[in-house]
Structure formats: C-alpha cells, structure tokens
Amino acid sequence: MRVDPTVKYKPFQPIDLPDRRWPSASITEAPIWASVDLRDGNQALVEPMGIERKARMYKALVAMGFKEIEVGFPAASQTDFDFARYLIEHDMVPEDVTLQVLVQAREPLIRRTFEALKGCKRAIVHVYNSTSTLQRRVVFGMDRPGIIDIARQGAELIHTLADETDTEIVYQYSPESFTGTELDFAVEIVEAVMDVYQPTPEKRLIVNLPSTVEMATPNVYADQIEWFCRNVKNRDSLIISVHPHNDRGTGVAATELALMAGADRVEGTLFGNGERTGNVDVVTLAMNMFTQGIHPGLDCSNMPELVTMAEYCTRLPIHPRHPYAGELVFTAFSGSHQDAINKGLRALRQSNSGVWEVPYLPIDPTDVGRSYEAVIRINSQSGKGGVAHILERDHALQMPRPLQVEFSGVVQHITDESEGEVTAKQLWDIFQGEYLAQNPGDLALKEYRTVPDTHASDVRVLDATLVVNGEECRVSGRGNGPLDAFVDGLRNHLGMGLEVVNYSEHALGVGASAQAYAYVEMKAEGHAPMFGVGRHANIVQASLNAILSAVNRVRRLNAAGSTGGDRSTQKVKEDAQSAPTAAAE
Numbered sequence: 001m002r003v004d005p006t007v008k009y010k011p012f013q014p015i016d017l018p019d020r021r022w023p024s025a026s027i028t029e030a031p032i033w034a035s036v037d038l039r040d041g042n043q044a045l046v047e048p049m050g051i052e053r054k055a056r057m058y059k060a061l062v063a064m065g066f067k068e069i070e071v072g073f074p075a076a077s078q079t080d081f082d083f084a085r086y087l088i089e090h091d092m093v094p095e096d097v098t099l100q101v102l103v104q105a106r107e108p109l110i111r112r113t114f115e116a117l118k119g120c121k122r123a124i125v126h127v128y129n130s131t132s133t134l135q136r137r138v139v140f141g142m143d144r145p146g147i148i149d150i151a152r153q154g155a156e157l158i159h160t161l162a163d164e165t166d167t168e169i170v171y172q173y174s175p176e177s178f179t180g181t182e183l184d185f186a187v188e189i190v191e192a193v194m195d196v197y198q199p200t201p202e203k204r205l206i207v208n209l210p211s212t213v214e215m216a217t218p219n220v221y222a223d224q225i226e227w228f229c230r231n232v233k234n235r236d237s238l239i240i241s242v243h244p245h246n247d248r249g250t251g252v253a254a255t256e257l258a259l260m261a262g263a264d265r266v267e268g269t270l271f272g273n274g275e276r277t278g279n280v281d282v283v284t285l286a287m288n289m290f291t292q293g294i295h296p297g298l299d300c301s302n303m304p305e306l307v308t309m310a311e312y313c314t315r316l317p318i319h320p321r322h323p324y325a326g327e328l329v330f331t332a333f334s335g336s337h338q339d340a341i342n343k344g345l346r347a348l349r350q351s352n353s354g355v356w357e358v359p360y361l362p363i364d365p366t367d368v369g370r371s372y373e374a375v376i377r378i379n380s381q382s383g384k385g386g387v388a389h390i391l392e393r394d395h396a397l398q399m400p401r402p403l404q405v406e407f408s409g410v411v412q413h414i415t416d417e418s419e420g421e422v423t424a425k426q427l428w429d430i431f432q433g434e435y436l437a438q439n440p441g442d443l444a445l446k447e448y449r450t451v452p453d454t455h456a457s458d459v460r461v462l463d464a465t466l467v468v469n470g471e472e473c474r475v476s477g478r479g480n481g482p483l484d485a486f487v488d489g490l491r492n493h494l495g496m497g498l499e500v501v502n503y504s505e506h507a508l509g510v511g512a513s514a515q516a517y518a519y520v521e522m523k524a525e526g527h528a529p530m531f532g533v534g535r536h537a538n539i540v541q542a543s544l545n546a547i548l549s550a551v552n553r554v555r556r557l558n559a560a561g562s563t564g565g566d567r568s569t570q571k572v573k574e575d576a577q578s579a580p581t582a583a584a585e
C-alpha cells in the first residue's frame with residue numbers, strides 16, 4: 001500500500017476505565033431484541049422494500065418473536081409513512097408487539113411522525129441527532145450547547161405530542177454517532193433529554209448508544225458502554241440499548257462485549273443487512289447464545305425459510321459461509337474433519353446423552369432446520385471417512401476400513417483430475433462401476449452347487465457355471481467351505497495365484513427383500529491386495545460375487561498391463577472396454 005497510515009489515520013484513544021468490570025462478566029440471558037430491518041436495513045438497500053416486501057418481512061419478524069420492531073422513518077418517505085398506516089389500519093400489531101419509528105430531532109418531521117401513528121395503541125418514538133466531534137464540526141457547525149438544544153427541543157415536542165395522543169408513547173433517544181462522541185458529552189446530552197422525559201424505573205427511557213460507525217476494537221465499545229452506565233444519572237430509569245454496525249467486521253463481538261458491559265437491549269437486523277458493512281446480525285447473536293445454552297427468545301429453527309425470506313425482501317444474497325445460515329456452514333469437505341464428524345455422530349448415536357458434542361459442528365444442523373445431508377461432501381480434499389459416511393448414509397454399506405482406504409484412493413484420483421465435487425449419486429456410480437458392475441470380459445456367476453466330498457467330512461466340492469462375454473464355462477474346486485472351494489476352482493481355471501486375505505459381510509434390510517453385502521480382500525499374484533464387493537439375497541452367492549468382483553478387477557489391470565499402483569475409475573473403465581476376452585476361456 002502506497003499510503004502511509006501513520007500519517008493518514010489516527011488511532012482510537014483508549015477509554016480511561018482501569019477498573020473495568022465487563023471482562024469478568026458473562027452473558028446469562030437474552031437482551032430485549034429490537035429489529036431495525038425495516039428501517040436501517042431498508043435504508044441501505046439498492047432497491048428499498050415496498051409495502052409487499054416490508055409486510056412479508058414484518059410478519060416473519062413477528063413470527064420469530066421480536067417484540068419491538070422499527071418499521072420505518074415515516075417522515076422520510078411516503079412508503080414508510082404508508083407502511084406504518086398499513087400495519088395500524090390492518091390491525092397487524094399483536095398485543096405484545098410495539099412498533100418503533102425513527103425521526104430526526106426536527107419539528108416538521110416529528111409532527112409528521114405522530115400523524116403516521118394515529119390509531120396505534122403503543123409505539124416507541126425514537127428520536128436522534130448526531131453528537132460526535134466530527135459531525136458537530138463538519139455537519140452542524142455547532143458547539144456542544146447547540147447540539148444539546150437540538151436534542152432537547154426534539155424531546156420537548158415529542159413529549160407535548162405524546163400528551164395529546166391516545167397512543168401510549170415509549171420514548172427513545174439516540175446520541176447518533178455515539179462511538180465518536182466524548183463520553184462526558186454523551187452523558188450530558190442524554191441527561192438533558194432525561195430532564196424532558198422524566199423517566200422512572202416504571203416508565204423507562206430507552207437510551208440507544210449506537211456504534212453508528214464501528215471505529216475501534218470491540219473492547220473499546222464495551223468500555224464506552226460500561227463508562228456510560230456507571231456515570232449516567234438514574235441508571236435504573238433507563239433501558240440501555242446498543243445499535244452496532246459492522247465496519248471493522250466485529251459487530252457481533254462488540255455487541256456481546258457491550259452486553260457484558262451492561263447493555264439491556266440490542267437493535268440489529270437479520271443476517272446483518274444494513275448500511276455499509278451492515279448492522280449487527282441478530283441471527284448470529286441469538287444463535288451464539290443458543291449454543292451457550294441460553295434461550296435467545298428468537299426462533300431461528302427454520303433458517304432456510306428465514307434466508308429465503310430475507311433474500312427475497314432485501315434482494316441481496318446471503319453468503320454461503322454466513323454463520324449458522326449459509327449454505328456451506330455445516331459442510332465439511334476436508335478428510336480429517338469428515339472423519340471426526342463421522343465418528344462424532346456415531347458416538348452421539350451410541351451414547352444416551354442429549355448433549356451435543358460433535359467435532360467441527362458447533363451446533364446440530366437440525367436445530368436450524370437443516371439436515372445431515374450436506375454435512376459431508378466430497379472433493380479432492382476429502383478422505384475415506386467422508387466417502388464411507390456417504391455410502392453408509394445413503395446405501396447402508398459398512399465398508400471395512402482397508403476397503404475405505406482403497407476406494408477413497410479411487411475417488412481422490414477422480415476429484416484431483418476434475419478439480420470439482422463428486423455428488424452422492426456420482427459417488428455411488430463410481431462405487432458400482434468399480435466393484436459391482438459387469439464390464440466386457442468380466443466373469444459372472446450363473447449358477448453353482450456345493451456337495452460334501454465323499455472322501456473327507458470337512459471338505460466341500462463346488463461346481464459353478466460362469467459366463468464371460470456371453471459364453472459359459474465350468475469351474476470346479478475343493479475346499480473347507482464354499483468360498484475356499486470357489487477360489488480353488490478359479491485358481492485352477494485361470495491359472496492364477498489367488499488367496500483371500502480378508503472377509504466380512506452384513507445384511508441389508510429384513511424379510512423377503514433382505515440383501516447381503518460381502519467384502520473380500522484378495523491377494524492375486526503380482527498385485528497388491530485388492531477388494532471385491534458382492535451383493536445378493538443369498539449370503540453365499542454374495543460372497544462368491546465378491547470374489548469374482550476382485551478377480552475381475554485384477555483381470556482388468558492385467559489386461560491393461562498394470563499392477564494397480566496408478567488407477568482411476570475412468571482408466572479402469574476404459575481398460576475394461578478394450579480388454580480382450582481372457583485367454584482362459
């Protein structure tokens with residue numbers, strides 16, 4: 001960067017609060033939530049919401065559990081005015097919900113705001129003026145008393161109009177640009193407003209201390225909030241509200257520290273929509289509390305629906321990595337994460353504990369309306385655990401560990417080449433192509449029978465009919481069981497050294513439609529051990545199929561002149577297409 005920041009930018013001066021208490025505090029309950037989506041969020045949109053979109057979002061906010069909703073700046077635009085009227089005239093404000101409206105401390109705007117509220121049972125009138133040193137100097141060209149006068153006069157008019165209306169008015173005042181305001185001045189101007197409104201513990205004034213522009217690290221905001229709470233008069237007659245923005249990307253952290261510093265209320269928006277880099281994201285805040293075992297008082301259990309609604313209303317996308325809500329936030333592509341998640345989910349199933357403990361998944365995706373479907377997805381970063389997880393989840397395969405290693409190598413080869421993702425369906429296609437499919441030149445079992453050897457009581461003879469490229473051939477062998485006898489027969493028939501080194505099986509389903517899977521690891525002459533997989537309603541036939549699956553894979557490699565070191569399914573398939581019919585037939 002060519003600009004010298006030491007010359008161009010001034011560091012934020014720390015707050016003098018050596019005995020700060022907030023670092024030892026923790027958040028133990030949810031704050032009062034106020035949504036400012038329909039005002040601060042809306043004023044930041046390329047295309048502000050019309051009545052239809054505002055109404056849709058308003059209903060969603062009510063359904064989530066917001067009890068205070070800033071519905072607009074009625075004096076600023078006809079749409080905002082009409083929307084307030086729409087909600088009031090259509091009786092859309094539940095008994096326990098309070099509408100909030102924003103207005104600058106300017107007489108005509110305040111009068112217009114009260115017009116918008118006619119017929120409303122109860123409303124928060126939120127008045128503000130800018131108080132920062134910078135705005136006092138460059139925007140208003142006023143000294144402190146002048147700025148206090150703006151606030152006082154605004155409050156006086158609101159107080160007068162509140163006395164004249166049937167609407168129960170809750171007062172709210174914001175020293176806007178609070179984070180750039182000297183703390184003693186912030187207290188002075190708020191106390192001037194308090195002198196007008198005369199709040200009591202029974203009728204408290206909402207004092208909103210916005211981080212209009214986030215100017216420092218979150219601990220500084222916490223210091224500012226604690227300093228204010230400790231120095232303002234009649235603290236118990238105030239509801240201290242925070243309204244953080246996210247200019248430094250630390251809006252959520254700043255809000256959490258501000259709550260630890262004594263704030264009672266949070267104004268924010270869904271998914272952090274708002275001016276510049278946004279308002280604080282109330283969904284993330286609420287879910288952060290949820291993961292700490294605190295009921296947030298906001299219902300985010302259907303996150304996909306909330307995302308769809310927010311994207312429709314704001315016409316802005318929600319990032320795939322957005323905390324708790326993004327499409328990818330519950331997805332692991334990397335092998336060691338998948339392995340740990342797979343093991344964690346299994347351990348959770350096996351334990352009777354209701355406590356969520358899964359590595360890399362801070363929350364249960366189903367708590368926010370997501371499924372486990374997308375938790376593990378496969379690309380070149382994935383390992384055997386992820387591959388095994390998907391095949392077990394979708395096809396109930398219980399692959400032995402060495403087979404997982406072997407097959408994930410096949411998959412990795414493909415993903416390395418394609419540089420893309422392999423879907424669950426593609427994964428199954430690859431698995432079938434590798435182990436279960438019949439390629440030209442492959443041996444297939446048509447029928448078999450076993451009979452006891454008349455000469456030895458523990459030996460069986462197996463006679464099988466195989467088919468290769470439409471031609472039948474007979475195989476016969478002896479052994480201490482059908483598998484052993486079949487391998488003996490193949491050894492003789494193919495003239496190839498063959499040995500079973502590993503075997504496992506499991507059933508799939510119950511009753512007439514039950515199937516068995518058999519996994520056989522075979523050592524064939526000149527090759528590293530290689531797996532075969534067989535499937536059949538009859539467990540013996542499943543095992544014989546597994547042996548043939550391994551033998552066919554060896555034959556494909558032999559035909560391609562490889563020992564199995566460098567393979568891909570594509571290559572295996574191509575090799576199989578061009579393989580000549582085996583000489584043994």
Ligand SMILES: CC(=O)SCCNC(=O)CCNC(=O)[C@H](O)C(C)(C)COP(=O)(O)OP(=O)(O)OC[C@H]1O[C@@H](n2cnc3c(N)ncnc32)[C@H](O)[C@@H]1OP(=O)(O)O
Pocket residue numbers: 040043073075076077103104105106109128129130139140150176212
């Ligand atoms: C941080 C925040 O999000 S605060 C909310 C900001 N939201 C909005 O501003 C959205 C809606 N606002 C608007 O549509 C317009 O600003 C209106 C309709 C309210 C007012 O419009 P206008 O009067 O035409 O113009 P504009 O906004 O430029 O007025 C600024 C004037 O108000 C003064 N002013 C600004 N804020 C305040 C305030 N809180 N109290 C008193 N005066 C104020 C300015 O000093 C300036 O005065 P000047 O005209 O003497 O220079």
Ligand SMILES: CC(C)C(=O)C(=O)O
Pocket residue numbers: 040102128174176177208210211212213243245
């Ligand atoms: C009006 C105030 C609260 C505001 O929106 C801000 O400071 O960001």
